[in-house]
Amino acid sequence: MSLALLVNGIEHKVDAAPDQSLLSVLRDNLNLTGTKYGCGEGQCGACTVLLNGRPMRSCRTLASSAAGKSITTIEGLEQNGRLHPVQEAFLKVEAFECGYCTSGMIMSAVALLKQNPSPSESEVREFMKGNVCRCCTYPRILQAVRVASTRAVERSVEQAR
Amino acid sequence: MSGNTHTLDLDVAQALALENAQQGSTLKLDYRFELQRREFFKLLGGGLLVGVCVSSLAQESGRKGRPSEENLPTSLAAWLHVAEDGKITVYTGKVEVGQNIRTSLSQQIAEELRVPMQSIQLVMGDTALCPFDMGTFGSRTTPVMGPRLRNVAATAREQLITLAARRWQVSRDALVAADGKVTDPRSRKSISYGELSRGQELVTVIPDDPPLELPKDWRIAGTAAPKVDGRAFVTGEHKYTPDMKRPGMLVGKVVRPSAFKASLVSVDSAEAEKMPGVTVVRDGNFVGVVAPDEPGAMRAVKAIRAEWKAPQQSSDATLFSDLRKPTSEPGETYGMNPSHVAGSVEQGFASADKTLSQTYTVAYIAHAPLEPRAALAEWNNGKLTVWTGTQRPFAVRDDLAETFHVSPDNVRVIVPDTGSAYGGKHVGDAAVEAARLAKAAGKPVRVVWTREEEFTWAYFRPAGVIDVKSGVRKDGTVVAWRFDNYNSGPSAIRTPYNIANQKIEFHASDSPLRQGSYRGLAATANHFARETHMDELAHAVGMDPLEFRLKNLQDSRLAAVFQAAAEKFGWGREKSFPARGFGIAGGVEKGGYIATCAKVEIDPTSRDVAVRRIVAAFECGAIVNPDGLRNQVAGAAAQGLGGGLFEAIEFSNGKITNAHFADYRVPRFSDMPKIEVVLLDRKDLPPAGAGETPIVGTAPAVGNAIFAATRIRLRSMPLVPRGLQKAG
Known part of the structure; x- marks a missing residue:
């Protein structure tokens, strides 16, 4: 079809x-x-x-x-050669080992931050528990989402000014 | 062709034996060398080429047969090329599977060659371009390949200095190599490596000597250099094997047997063969299809009616008694010394105030790498090229050569950086399947295993039974230690504690399931048994578990990680009570020292166990990349929660009964404790590998914490597959 x-x-x-x-x-x-x-x-x-x-x-x-x-x-996600803030955060904190889960992790995190720009850690865990990282790089991924959300918050503050 | 029953001749003990083997390579240096020299200069243009040559006494080799002293050949282990444009290309047979060696090796090359990391490209795991390598396992890359590449890079640097000295007609002594250039500080002249290489076809092969710069002087190695090609992983650009395509490529699938050890009785493929573009391949026990795309291949497989006959097989219910039965191949020790004896255990037991005898078990678990086993095979005029995610590209090449009756020179295996392995990708099953189907189709064929195939047709971490009998004096001195491991393997079977009377034995069994390597091999099982038992002994004599361990320990490096973990954790600051417990465990394996502290909480109503905090202290000599190491240690500690708490393969009569992520529980975000990593950097010691050992402390530390809280002693891994109530 x-x-x-x-x-x-x-x-x-x-x-x-x-x-x-x-x-x-x-x-x-x-x-x-x-x-x-x-x-x-x-x-x-x-x-x-x-x-x-x-x-x-x-x-x-x-x-x-x-x-x-x-x-x-x-x-x-990338716009005009600029990484999305979530991609940037994953890269900055190296929230991956083998990288195979990374695309899915980033997409889930983007979706989360869209509906909740500043989630608590337990909200991140709950929202992302359907994403598996077999290398168990979870602590770094949590850190990356935190970094991305901080940035998102900073940006929205900037925009509000 | 035996289809999906290709024999796995590598089980865990054999892998270990291979790791330790000092067998010669059948590569002939001169032949290989000349061939590669011509190929290289043709491929890369002129320049400088430095190879490191390993005598087979030091060579790891997967070849069968032990050469005699006289005919020990030498072989190349790595190449480095300095091109006329200054680009550095380094060839190593090691592969990147997420352990970050592409970065840590590049750092070490940059360090010695004194170039920015970005000017280095590592060609890894390509059997046509890289010198033979036994494989990427056993935490060998950092201690073995690292120094070799440093050696090669240092030699290239010295040659470039010599070239500059000759060109300027000055003494080389005062010349300085830095930032991809050689400079004469007196005349302030400088010249780039590229310019020095121009018009040259210089080849040097050096012996594998210890490297030059000491870790304390490192400037690039030893730093938290960012992951090479990291950007490609956050943009989705990186191509793993399942992402690869070739012109005219078709998709292959295998019709799997109804059970293990099944043989094909009949097959009706008429309906599948009517599907557009579908070819059905039958060869002995192997039935496979080729179709234009993934959904088409799936439909064709579903349309095939195959009848299989399988023998009656055992189930997980009788696993541990089955493993105690002696192997049908008595005398098989996989080249390992089957036992270790010190003093007299009988006398030790006689002198003990208390004795303790317990049995520990570990289940089969699956690696479940998120990138499933996959391969893309292409035949061209009798020559075969296969892209596949494997830890042993040369072994897969040889397997393909043998299976298809072609010379290994006509087979090329290329390993793209792979979506993890954890010891699970030692063999080339998918490669053989893709090559067989590609041969029949006359076109490139890609095979990607489904998750169910992964959980069924890959191999497992061995299950095992471990009996420990010990004797201890009232003052806490362990005086007798008897340790018998059935099937799980001999890695880290010896105790690091100072015990006068020991008898430690590994007993091979007939495994009901296909088994093989896994991150840390049997070190996880042996540490679980040993460190749980040590905890039991500490409680038996009324001593603090940390104090008890330190009392019996003379290894200062192990004592140091125990103390570092305990300090960070605040060991002893809080007492365990029924809803909360603290545990500690540690050990040494493959040159890495680990101590793990765990805090668990037990829900008083549901009796669910939650691990709330892990502190892992690790020491592996000089640290090459602290950020990468932290990631490895934290990841291993967390992955250890899976096998520690709930991962277990269930099977019955030749079938895996939980072959899906919905039924086989792996650690998720919701299972994650707070994980803290303490690294001890011993710049006075050569670096050891770190990909495996940090996993071994988790399960015993958690089990010991559960005991501290509840007084329920769990002696099986996984500890709480169905919560605490049913586990005891």
Whole structure:
């Protein structure tokens, strides 16, 4: 079936199978491989993308159900060569070891900070508990989200002035 | 072709034996050298090439057969090239799987060569370009490859100084190499490394001698240099094996047997074969499909009706009694000394005031690397290239060569920086599968295992049973130590405590499941048993567990990490009570010293155990990158919570019954305690590896803390798979 998908602000026409997951379309049809396969069961969060700003497990989302919605992947965060503040924070505190979970972690953190710019640590843990890091770099990831949220708060203060 | 039953000839003990083996390499230096020299200059243009050559006495080698003293060959271990534009390219067979060696090795090269880190490119794990390497495991990169690369870089630096001296007709003694240039302070002339390399085709091969600069003088090594290519990991740009594509590439999948050890009775693939673009491959017990894309391959696999016949097999219910049965291959010790004896345990027991006899068990656990096993294979005129995430690219190359009856020279394995391994990626199953399917399809084929395949067809950390019998005097001196490990492995089986009478034995068993290497190997199981037992002894004689350990310890490095952890933790400041407990454990393995303190809380109604705080003190000689090391130590301590608290593979009659993340619980954000890392930097000692050992302290420290709170002694890993109530 032919689908029109709005990915990172660009509309793509793709020919997808009716049972094809959004993850598969992103990776196989659109070559956006930053979004990872980790389990295909919605249990690890490696495939997290934003659908109208909300975090979704793309492995358990049919591509057809994403039509007409705004899809954001890790590749869509960087703007004009500038990293998103969450990407910047992950890089700054090195919140990764092997890096395979990083895209999904960053997407979840972006979604969290969008709805709650200054979350408490327990709110971060609760929101992100569906994302698995097998290297268990969790303390660093918590630190990165904290750094990103501090920045987000600073920015909103600046904007308010 | 034996499909997915490729024999795994590497179990944990063998991996260890290989690690310790001093076998020769079959690489012939001259042949390899000439070939690579020509290839290199063709590939990279002129310049300066320095290789480090390892005599096989010091060489780690995976080749079978032990060479005699006379025919010990030498082989290359790494290359460094200084190009005419000043770019530095270094070739090593080690691979990056998240342990951050691409960064720490680059730091050491930059240190000796005196260039900015950005001018260095490491080519890792490419069997066509890198000299043979046995593999990336056993925490060997830092102590072995680090010094080799420093050596190579220092030699290149000295040669560049010599070239400058010749060019300027001055004595080399006063010349200074810094920042990618050689400078003459007297005339203030300077010349870049690139310019010095121009028009040269200089080749030097040096022996593997200890390196030159001492850690105390380091300026780049020893600092918290940021991860090389870090940006590519936060943008999603980095290509792991499952992200790779080749022109015309197809997707492969394997039809898995109904159970372990199953043989194929019949297969009906007519429906699958009618699907557009689908090829079905059958070869012995192997059934696989090739399709244009991932969903197509999945549909084809589902459409195939295969009938398998499997023998009756045991289950986890009888695991620990099964492991006590002697192996069907008696005498198999994997090159290890099967036992260690000191003094007389009989006399030790006779002189003890108290004796204690307990049994400890550990379950099988899965590595569950988030990047599943994957490979992309491409045949070109009888030559095979495979991209795959493996810790042993050369072993996978040889496996492919053997499987497809081609010369290893016609097989190239390339390892992209990989989404973790933890000891789980020693073999090339996915590589063999992709290559078989690519051969049939006549096109490049990529195979990526599903999570269920990962949990079923990969190998596991060995389960084990450990019996400990000890004798102690009233004053707290341990006088007798009998330690028998069944199946889990001999790593760190020896006690670091000063005990006069010991008998320590490893007993091989027939494992019901496929088993192999895992981060720290058996050091986790052996530390769990030993450090739990030491805690039991401390309580038996009424001593503080830390004081008891220090009393029996003469190793000052281990004592130092115990004291550092205890100090940071505030050991002894608060008393344990039923809702809160404190525990301590530690040990030494692979040159790394770890002590871990844990604080646990027990919910009085649900009896759930929560680990609230971990302090891990670690010492591994001179620190190459404190930030990277901190990340490794914290990650290992946290990963240890999985196997420590709840991870366990369940199986029955040849099937894994919890082969999904929903059923196999791994540590998540919600399980994370506050983790504090204390690093002891011993600049007077050579650096040791750190990827494994920090994991071993977690489980016993947590178990000891649970006891301190509840007086319930848990002797099985995982400690509380279903909460405290049912675990006791």
